[in-house]
Amino acid sequence: MKPSIFSRTAAGAAGILVVLVVWHVMADRYPALILPSPIETLAALRGLWQAGLLWPNCLITLQRSLAGFGLAFAAGFVLALAAKANGFCRNLLRPLCTTAQIIPPVVWIILAMIWFGVARNATVVFLIFIVTFPVVFINLFSGLSSIDTRLVEMARVYRFPPAQRIIHVYLQAILPYLLSAASIGIAFAWKSAVFAEFIGSSSGVGFALSMAYSNLETEKVFAWTLVLIAVMLIFEYGILGTARKRAVRWMQHE
């Protein structure tokens, strides 16, 4: 039997509670420099908020993530369409995507700093783009390949106007893939942004993390980590979760 929403939520909450208890017990045995307690972490978080550091840094990292992801999504979508329509494009793009995925992000960040300079927005956005693009491209290409040609034929017979064909046949068919690309892509973008800011930036959550690390303020490292998790959870469950539920309503009573 499928577990109810209540029992699933209860299980999730129990898991988090166990982690908090273990964290608290372990923190009692070590100094705050090594492992700050949950209470010390929350105090550090409140300190960041009161110092006015929390929101501006989050906003910068979010802006960069969305810029890099937006570029990767747009490029991924256009090139996936080209690859679907043209065999030459397909053969050209696939090995390039695979190669881009194989190269470790640290190589890209070094190159980005050489090309665009340290502490530049372009450095961060470039890393996000290069890490996120292959994921988006592969997902969207799979989505386009999954379109049922029998439905396309039906739309031709009934002379659906082009706009309706795009909205009701093509986009609906690839919607699960679009959402999956958005979910994986945004998570990649967020992580890459923090990594790029940690290595080569003077602002954003990644930079704040590197400052906390340099100053041996471990409780701030934990506080920023909580912020990073919270932002992704809001995005994944709040925004994408709702969109996903709406998108697959028609599958629910199969």
Added chain:
Amino acid sequence: MNKGRHVLVEMRNIAKSFPAPQSRLPVLADLSLRIHAGEITAVMGPSGCGKTTLLQITAGLLDWDQGELIKESGLRLAYVFQEPRLLPWMTVEENIRLAQGGFLPPAEAEPLRLRLLKRTGLELYRKAYPLQLSGGLRQRVELVRALAVKPDLLLMDEPFQAVDLGWKEQLQELLLEEHSQAGFGVILVTHNPEDALMLADRVVVLSDKPTVIRKEFPVRIPRDQRSIRTGPLLEQLGEVLELVRE
């Protein structure tokens, strides 16, 4: 509206082959056929002889290799596919409304749609999604969608195969009623000689591959006297069965 006997579609010496591992597999060898307005043409023949191919060529979904296909300009087509092709993310009514959108203004489309949904027992399922329906119900929606666009030519590929017996009779009755009112042409592909004789004005029997028309004959029994239990239909049924089995 296409009342009368003018030609809707004319196929002249159509040939069609498909790629095969060694060479090409000829399916239609030389097919010439005229489809008139107001006429129901049943197409029968052995499995794989190209009956669906013939419908797809007529619908513009397949190219052919040789020959000529002449269609009346502005011909409004509807197609009852063998396996229902409904958009799974749209409800029953949305599927029908979307198909109507290209052909009819909303003021005309809505009452027609509702009447057909009621007539086919689908009124309760208006807001259901196709995946919630049985195969037979989906096939009914497929038929309603086709009739709801007020076609000039209705292409039907084994339309009653998945439908249960009780509904089959009612759907055939509905088809004949709509046909007698609107006077559209029909190409009905079927394996079932009884369906062909109950519905068609003319039966075309195809040969095995490479396919040609083996025989073409009119159904002699007047429509109002067609019943599967009466002598004339049983008599012609015997002839058709013999032809198909040959």
